[in-house]
Amino acid sequence: MLHVAEAARVSVATVSAVINGTAIVSPELTARIEAAIRDIGYKRNAIARSLKMGKTRTIGLTVADITNPFFTDVVAVLQEVLHRAGYAVMLCSNDEDMEMQDEQIQLLLDRMVDGLIIAPAGDDANLKRILGGTKVPIVLIDRICDGVEADAVILDNQRAVFDATTYMLQLGHRRIGYVSGSLDTSTGRDRLEGYHRALEASGVPFDETLVRFGNFREADAYNASMQLLTQPDRPSAIFSANNLMVIGVMKAIRDIGLSCPEDVSVVCFDDFPWADVFRPQLTAVAQPVRAIGEQTAQLILDRLAGRIEDEPRRLVLQGRLMIRNSCRPHASLLQGATA
Amino acid sequence: MLHVAEAARVSVATVSAVINGTAIVSPELTARIEAAIRDIGYKRNAIARSLKMGKTRTIGLTVADITNPFFTDVVAVLQEVLHRAGYAVMLCSNDEDMEMQDEQIQLLLDRMVDGLIIAPAGDDANLKRILGGTKVPIVLIDRICDGVEADAVILDNQRAVFDATTYMLQLGHRRIGYVSGSLDTSTGRDRLEGYHRALEASGVPFDETLVRFGNFREADAYNASMQLLTQPDRPSAIFSANNLMVIGVMKAIRDIGLSCPEDVSVVCFDDFPWADVFRPQLTAVAQPVRAIGEQTAQLILDRLAGRIEDEPRRLVLQGRLMIRNSCRPHASLLQGATA
DNA sequence: AAAGCTAATCTAAACGTTTCGGATGAGTCA
DNA sequence: TGACTCATCCGAAACGTTTAGATTAGCTTT
Numbered sequence: 213m214l215h216v217a218e219a220a221r222v223s224v225a226t227v228s229a230v231i232n233g234t235a236i237v238s239p240e241l242t243a244r245i246e247a248a249i250r251d252i253g254y255k256r257n258a259i260a261r262s263l264k265m266g267k268t269r270t271i272g273l274t275v276a277d278i279t280n281p282f283f284t285d286v287v288a289v290l291q292e293v294l295h296r297a298g299y300a301v302m303l304c305s306n307d308e309d310m311e312m313q314d315e316q317i318q319l320l321l322d323r324m325v326d327g328l329i330i331a332p333a334g335d336d337a338n339l340k341r342i343l344g345g346t347k348v349p350i351v352l353i354d355r356i357c358d359g360v361e362a363d364a365v366i367l368d369n370q371r372a373v374f375d376a377t378t379y380m381l382q383l384g385h386r387r388i389g390y391v392s393g394s395l396d397t398s399t400g401r402d403r404l405e406g407y408h409r410a411l412e413a414s415g416v417p418f419d420e421t422l423v424r425f426g427n428f429r430e431a432d433a434y435n436a437s438m439q440l441l442t443q444p445d446r447p448s449a450i451f452s453a454n455n456l457m458v459i460g461v462m463k464a465i466r467d468i469g470l471s472c473p474e475d476v477s478v479v480c481f482d483d484f485p486w487a488d489v490f491r492p493q494l495t496a497v498a499q500p501v502r503a504i505g506e507q508t509a510q511l512i513l514d515r516l517a518g519r520i521e522d523e524p525r526r527l528v529l530q531g532r533l534m535i536r537n538s539c540r541p542h543a544s545l546l547q548g549a550t551a
Numbered sequence: 552m553l554h555v556a557e558a559a560r561v562s563v564a565t566v567s568a569v570i571n572g573t574a575i576v577s578p579e580l581t582a583r584i585e586a587a588i589r590d591i592g593y594k595r596n597a598i599a600r601s602l603k604m605g606k607t608r609t610i611g612l613t614v615a616d617i618t619n620p621f622f623t624d625v626v627a628v629l630q631e632v633l634h635r636a637g638y639a640v641m642l643c644s645n646d647e648d649m650e651m652q653d654e655q656i657q658l659l660l661d662r663m664v665d666g667l668i669i670a671p672a673g674d675d676a677n678l679k680r681i682l683g684g685t686k687v688p689i690v691l692i693d694r695i696c697d698g699v700e701a702d703a704v705i706l707d708n709q710r711a712v713f714d715a716t717t718y719m720l721q722l723g724h725r726r727i728g729y730v731s732g733s734l735d736t737s738t739g740r741d742r743l744e745g746y747h748r749a750l751e752a753s754g755v756p757f758d759e760t761l762v763r764f765g766n767f768r769e770a771d772a773y774n775a776s777m778q779l780l781t782q783p784d785r786p787s788a789i790f791s792a793n794n795l796m797v798i799g800v801m802k803a804i805r806d807i808g809l810s811c812p813e814d815v816s817v818v819c820f821d822d823f824p825w826a827d828v829f830r831p832q833l834t835a836v837a838q839p840v841r842a843i844g845e846q847t848a849q850l851i852l853d854r855l856a857g858r859i860e861d862e863p864r865r866l867v868l869q870g871r872l873m874i875r876n877s878c879r880p881h882a883s884l885l886q887g888a889t890a
Numbered sequence: 891a892a893a894g895c896t897a898a899t900c901t902a903a904a905c906g907t908t909t910c911g912g913a914t915g916a917g918t919c920a
Numbered sequence: 921t922g923a924c925t926c927a928t929c930c931g932a933a934a935c936g937t938t939t940a941g942a943t944t945a946g947c948t949t950t
Contacts, residue, residue, distance in 0.1 A: 213936065223900045228938060235939090238898065253684065258662045259607065260936035263598045263905050270641070270662070278627045281620070288618045291644050295651075300658060302609070303642040305630050312634075319639060323597045323609070345592070430824070462828040485769070489801040490829035552906065562930045567908060574909095577928065599906035602935050 213256065219248040231256060262324065270300040271512060272320030274313060276333040276355075277428070278305035280456055282482050282499060283331060286353065289505030290329065297513055299326070308333045308394075308428060314342060321346055327512045332357055334396035349515035353508050356398045356526075363515070365508045365527040369399050372497045372531035373406030373451065374413075376479050379495075379533060380449050381414045384542030385477065389440040389447035390423040391433050391457050400428075403453045403481065422447055426457040433460030441468050441476070448476060448542050455482035458494065477539035481531075493536035500529050552595065558587040570595060601663065609639040610851060611659030613652060615672040615694075616767070617644035619795055621821050621838060622670060625692065628844030629668065636852055638665070647672045647733075647767060653681060660685055666851045671696055673735035688854035692847050695737045695865075702854070704847045704866040708738055711836045711870035712745030712790065713752075715818050718834075718872060719788050720753045723881030724816065728779040728786035729762040730772050730796050739767075742792045742820065761786055765796040772799030780807050780815070787815060787881050794821035797833070816878035820870075832875035839868050 217224045222241055229235040230245045237245075248254075262268040271294060275283040291301050302320055306312035313333045320328060321342070328350045332339070335357030343350060343360045350362035380388055390407050393400035404423065411418050424440055426433030433452060440447055441464060452458035458480035465472050472478050472492050483498035507527055514520045556563045561580055568574040569584045576584075587593075601607040610633060614622040630640050641659055645651035652672045659667060660681070667689045671678070674696030682689060682699045689701035719727050729746050732739035743762065750757050763779055765772030772791065779786055780803060791797035797819035804811050811817050811831050822837035846866055853859045 224937080225900060225902095225939075226898090229899090232938085236898075241899085255661055257602075257936050259598060259602045260905090261938080263596075263602050263907090263935090264937045264939090266905080268598065278630065279623060281623075284618055284620075284623050287642075288616075288644055291617065291642065292646075295643065295655065295658075300641055300643070300662060302639055303626075303630065304634065304639070305627055307631075316634065318594075319634075322594055323639060459825045459828060462825070466828055486798045486801070486829075489798060489805055490825075490831070492829070563907080564909075564930055564932095565928090568929085571908085575928075580929080596906050599935090600908080602905090602937090603907045603909090605935075 213254065215252055216245065216248045216254050219252060220244040266324075267326050268324050269298060270302055270323075270325050271327040271329060271516075272302045272304070272317070272323075272325035273329045274304040274306065274316050274320070275331040276306065276308045276313070277456075278303070280428075280454070281484065282455060282501065283354075285501040286331075286505040286508070289502050290509050293506060293509040294513075297509075299513075306333055310334045310336055310339070310396075314338045317342055321348070327351075327516055329353055329508060329512060330362075331355060332397070334394065335360065349512055351508055351512050351515075353504065354399060358398075361524055363511050363525045363527075365504055365511065365529070366398070367499055367504075368528050368530050369402035370406040370409065372533075373403045373453075373481065374410045375406075375531075375533050376481075376497050377407050377410035377451060378414065379535070380451065380477065380479055380539060381410060381416060383449075383477070383539060384545035385447075385449040385539075386416055386542070387419070387422060387445065387447040387449075389437070389450040391426040391436045391440070391450060391452045391461055392423055393426065393428040393453045393457070395425075397428075400453065407451065426453070426460060428454050428456060430456050430460040430463075433457030434464050435460075437461045437464030438468070441465065441470065446476075449539060450476060450478050452478065452480035455480060455484065455496075458482075458496075473538050473540040477542075479539045483534055487534070488536055492538035494534075495536045495539045496534050497531040498534050499531055503529055552593065554591055555584065555587045555593050558591060559583040605663075606665050607663050608637060609641055609662075609664050610666040610668060610855075611641045611643070611656070611662075611664035612668045613643040613645065613655050613659070614670040615645065615647045615652070616795075617642070619767075619793070620823065621794060621840065622693075624840040625670075625844040625847070628841050629848050632845060632848040633852075636848075638852075645672055649673045649675055649678070649735075653677045656681055660687070666690075666855055668692055668847060668851060669701075670694060671736070673733065674698065688851055690847055690851050690854075692843065693738060697737075700863055702850050702864050702866075704843055704850065704868070705737070706838055706843075707867050707869050708741035709745040709748065711872075712742045712792075712820065713749045714745075714870075714872050715820075715836050716746050716749035716790060717753065718874070719790065719816065719818060719878060720749065720755060722788075722816070722878060723884035724786075724788040724878075725755055725881070726758070726761060726784065726786040726788075728776070728789040730765040730775045730779070730789060730791045730800055731762055732765065732767040732792045732796070734764075736767075739792065746790065765792070765799065767793050767795060769795050769799040769802075772796030773803050774799075776800045776803030777807070780804065780809065785815075788878060789815060789817050791817065791819035794819060794823065794835075797821075797835075812877050812879040816881075818878045822873055826873070827875055831877035833873075834875045834878045835873050836870040837873050838870055842868055 217227045304316035310333050331353045332355050340359050352362050352364040356364045424436035426436045452461045479495045483496045487494040556566045643655035649672050670692045671694050679698050691701050691703040695703045763775035765775045791800045818834045822835045826833040
């Protein structure tokens with residue numbers, strides 16, 4: 213910028229004025245300066261600007277697992293709308309590891325991000341401390357951490373799996389295996405709660421041997437399903453609490469020599485683009501990923517612009533059960549039909 | 552930092568010295584300063600530091616489509632190893648849109664990223680100009696742009712689809728439809744070339760009505776496949792040049808009332824985690840995503856550390872054909888076997 | 891014609907670091 | 921005792937911006 217100023221024979225202040233349009237400068241100088249800028253090929257240094265202004269125009273984003281298509285989809289729309297608004301996004305993915313998550317958030321904060329979007333791996337005291345110590349707007353996504361003051365956009369998880377479980381019950385399934393995510397997350401807890409409630413509402417007794425923990429990961433879900441399927445009175449259906457785990461579930465079913473949906477029905481959380489084209493066509497609860505991304509982005513942009521000042525908001529969206537054919541009526545119902 | 556200095560009754564220079572261990576300071580002062588840091592809860596300002604040192608310890612990353620599981624996977628490992636090395640990553644995804652890509656790269660450069668990893672949507676003159684005007688190390692990934700001086704880690708695309716096509720030919724297929732990516736990309740060109748070569752090597756004449764362009768996107772691939780499958784002498788097999796497009800291919804097959812692999816065989820580029828558990832189990836060429844990510848990260852870290860100074864390197868890795876059952880022998884071969 | 895006003899431009903401080911060269915003081919040596 | 925050497929520590933400039941306030945010049949007003 214100094215070079216530009218010299219080339220145009222003006223002060224740096226004037227250069228700054230024309231670049232930002234922050235003060236009125238005469239047409240001659242404007243022209244001279246713009247010419248100089250072009251000649252030199254000057255680009256203003258965003259770092260210096262950030263230092264002076266106290267804003268970086270970048271927002272930090274941490275997700276528990278970027279490999280998960282659900283997160284990927286919302287990251288894509290977040291990136292899209294934030295970029296359009298002139299913000300860059302710094303992305304971190306911790307492999308559902310809370311320690312690494314905290315470290316990454318600290319790193320983002322040190323880099324003075326203007327805002328923070330977090331799809332938390334979980335919440336520990338440390339996270340609360342870090343988040344409590346900052347003034348940047350935060351929006352939690354997918355999962356919430358109670359105890360942290362922040363906006364959140366989440367799904368009505370309990371309702372969604374309540375509906376899904378109810379659907380399975382209506383098809384005559386009574387022993388429904390449940391492969392759960394970690395109870396360290398709100399989604400893990402809420403989804404399991406939805407399962408409980410649905411059983412309760414249908415008067416089906418809860419059997420604790422039917423729920424196993426897959427921690428939202430394929431490998432863990434595989435083991436969980438193996439246990440589920442090798443126990444004496446095996447479930448006739450399995451619900452997987454997310455998309456990654458359903459693959460583990462299917463692998464277990466295959467490796468045990470069973471098949472879906474003939475021997476065991478499967479329903480899962482999170483939809484796939486290919487779900488209706490490969491077999492079995494998965495019955496799944498779809499999340500409104502685009503809406504989640506857009507609303508999150510809007511929320512944080514509104515905070516950054518000072519358009520919202522009040523206490524934390526919580527947006528909760530609804531999932532939708534996509535009925536396909538990985539879950540079929542239980543044998544008892546089929547017999548009833550033919551009898 | 553000023554506050555820390557005051558609290559510890561020393562100069563900022565000394566504080567800086569103990570924080571960075573850049574000079575030797577007496578035990579007493581060190582202790583006082585460390586105590587003050589703890590008391591104040593001081594975190595050094597990375598922006599100011601970046602400005603002074605001319606490095607941001609962040610590296611820019613643009614991919615053509617973050618929604619594509621292949622890119623997602625390599626992004627995940629990139630993020631992982633770069634984070635471990637103390638680097639943050641700024642992520643941009645342009646929807647295979649070259650204009651947006653250039654804009655994003657410019658934005659990253661303005662923010663003074665220390666390095667750039669690019670999975671290009673394509674290369675135009677503009678990109679070459681932007682990239683030519685900078686001194687930061689660049690590594691191209693997956694796709695290369697000739698005319699830009701940069702390291703690259705890519706796949707031996709031609710070889711990979713040569714092998715895949717040859718496999719299909721050996722199974723007796725003679726009319727093999729090819730759903731191609733955009734020829735604006737090196738992957739689009741190289742993969743198509745592999746198809747050509749394989750036909751040539753087997754003495755099968757090339758039929759231009761068998762190749763259609765899907766531009767690496769599901770919707771386009773769907774249309775392409777519809778055309779392919781509704782033409783008079785329809786192909787007995789289809790090769791899809793990437794993962795997104797194979798979904799479009801499968802949808803077209805379904806919508807036309809055919810099925811895979813009974814009526815038409817399918818092989819595609821890029822593997823899926825679920826490929827061996829849903830039916831048809833896709834025969835696909837798997838890319839070594841972890842290796843790609845790790846080598847890319849290593850390459851750029853080496854450049855940043857000045858461990859490599861010589862001219863651009865090009866690492867080319869090999870794909871692997873995962874034979875499953877979405878591609879079965881052609882009817883003619885089956886008859887031959889039973890005859 | 892002096893004073894006041896306005897519009898355009900500039901000077902210089904500030905943002906929070908790093909780092910170079912210098913200052914200080916104690917110990918060593920002749 | 922004076923000079924010299926270390927070991928520590930500090931002052932201040934610099935990184936490239938932004939911006940409040942000062943300055944200047946040209947007009948208007950009385």
